[in-house]
Amino acid sequence: MTDFPGAPDPSAPRDGRRLRVLAAMSGGVDSAVAAARAAEAGHEVTGVHLALSANPQSFRTGARGCCTIEDSRDARRAADVIGIPFYVWDLAERFREDVVEDFVAEYAAGRTPNPCLRCNEKIKFAALLDKALALGFDAVCTGHYATVVTRDDGSRELHRASDLAKDQSYVLGVLDDRQLAHAMFPLGDTLTTKGEIRAEAERRDLAVAKKPDSHDICFIADGDTQGFLAKRLGMAEGDIVDEDGAKLGTHEGAYGFTIGQRKGLRLGVPAADGKPRYVLDISPVNNTVTVGPADALDITALTAIKPRWCGTPPSGPGTYTAQLRAHGSETAVAAELVDDALKVSFTEPVRGVAPGQAIVLYDGTRVVGSATIAQTERRAPARLA
Numbered sequence: 001m002t003d004f005p006g007a008p009d010p011s012a013p014r015d016g017r018r019l020r021v022l023a024a025m026s027g028g029v030d031s032a033v034a035a036a037r038a039a040e041a042g043h044e045v046t047g048v049h050l051a052l053s054a055n056p057q058s059f060r061t062g063a064r065g066c067c068t069i070e071d072s073r074d075a076r077r078a079a080d081v082i083g084i085p086f087y088v089w090d091l092a093e094r095f096r097e098d099v100v101e102d103f104v105a106e107y108a109a110g111r112t113p114n115p116c117l118r119c120n121e122k123i124k125f126a127a128l129l130d131k132a133l134a135l136g137f138d139a140v141c142t143g144h145y146a147t148v149v150t151r152d153d154g155s156r157e158l159h160r161a162s163d164l165a166k167d168q169s170y171v172l173g174v175l176d177d178r179q180l181a182h183a184m185f186p187l188g189d190t191l192t193t194k195g196e197i198r199a200e201a202e203r204r205d206l207a208v209a210k211k212p213d214s215h216d217i218c219f220i221a222d223g224d225t226q227g228f229l230a231k232r233l234g235m236a237e238g239d240i241v242d243e244d245g246a247k248l249g250t251h252e253g254a255y256g257f258t259i260g261q262r263k264g265l266r267l268g269v270p271a272a273d274g275k276p277r278y279v280l281d282i283s284p285v286n287n288t289v290t291v292g293p294a295d296a297l298d299i300t301a302l303t304a305i306k307p308r309w310c311g312t313p314p315s316g317p318g319t320y321t322a323q324l325r326a327h328g329s330e331t332a333v334a335a336e337l338v339d340d341a342l343k344v345s346f347t348e349p350v351r352g353v354a355p356g357q358a359i360v361l362y363d364g365t366r367v368v369g370s371a372t373i374a375q376t377e378r379r380a381p382a383r384l385a
């Protein structure tokens with residue numbers, strides 16, 4: 001017996017090509033079409049919706065959050081139309097511990113985490129995948145836009161999606177070979193735009209065809225990250241200072257800021273040069289936020305920790321392109337693994353990089369690996385003679 005209904009019948013015949021696939025169905029259009037494509041390709045597909053919120057009703061705000069009862073119903077209806085079995089699995093406690101609490105703790109420590117990346121690493125391709133494999137499934141299928149390529153030797157590569165505008169390889173950059181070997185992304189292989197996916201959903205009679213896209217942080221349905229953090233971390237008034245430590249204003253919680261932020265500083269003292277000020281540093285220890293001019297945001301190098309590789313780690317220094325945020329552009333870097341830390345230098349300075357963000361390295365369209373930014377190095381400030 002199992003707590004997770006929907007396990008395939010172990011006595012059922014299997015052939016090498018017809019995989020037993022667990023389709024992760026959020027109740028949105030992408031995962032519905034992905035599940036339909038996997039079933040159409042001849043795989044034995046079972047749909048599963050993950051209940052990730054302990055209190056799904058609390059997310060019903062009108063904006064689309066995640067894992068509401070409506071979402072689970074939408075996923076079930078889509079599974080019915082596709083003609084596959086469907087189950088709801090409760091991973092709310094794991095999600096709370098591994099994603100939500102980590103998110104709060106990272107902000108409290110003055111860092112800027114990416115919860116989607118964390119969810120892929122800890123929930124979808126760990127808790128969910130492990131459970132799926134233990135139950136006899138061969139693969140987990142999601143509606144992510146990314147491509148898995150199998151090399152001649154059987155190992156896997158993760159590549160950007162064919163549709164670069166929708167590419168989600170950045171948030172999947174934490175996956176290793178084993179996880180990739182059991183991942184299926186039916187949307188990433190084809191050059192289909194989101195509009196075409198919606199049209200395909202309509203052709204397939206999937207009621208979610210017109211459902212709005214989910215927004216970035218699924219457990220903050222109204223999009224008010226600062227409000228969410230304030231509720232969790234409380235208010236803690238502190239100083240906003242300039243690079244020399246002179247007080248320019250006050251704030252109500254250092255966690256409410258991100259590096260590179262300009263809006264909402266409400267400085268009492270205008271900058272001497274009249275130019276706008278940006279958040280340069282957040283110090284939870286002193287509860288201070290340091291601000292300065294835009295060019296002080298330029299980063300020339302960084303150190304990133306906890307590297308994860310899609311394949312064998314690079315044995316020496318190499319040149320790559322790097323992406324530093326989910327919808328960011330690529331930038332040229334040189335990178336080297338030194339004592340388990342990734343040392344990265346940028347060909348051109350980049351602006352507004354925050355500790356806690358992930359850096360994902362690419363070789364062309366291939367994801368090489370990822371790591372968490374721990375320290376950044378600024379260009380030496382220009383001094384007046």
Ligand SMILES: Nc1ncnc2c1ncn2[C@@H]1O[C@H](COP(=O)(O)OP(=O)(O)OP(=O)(O)O)[C@@H](O)[C@H]1O
Nearest residue numbers: 024025026028029030031049050067142143144214
């Ligand atoms: N609550 C959930 N239950 C099951 N699978 C989920 C859930 N949330 C997300 N997923 C899976 O992770 C994928 C990527 O999640 P993301 O939040 O980026 O969704 P999306 O791109 O808006 O896709 P969708 O349109 O399917 O919601 C989804 O396509 C789906 O396969």
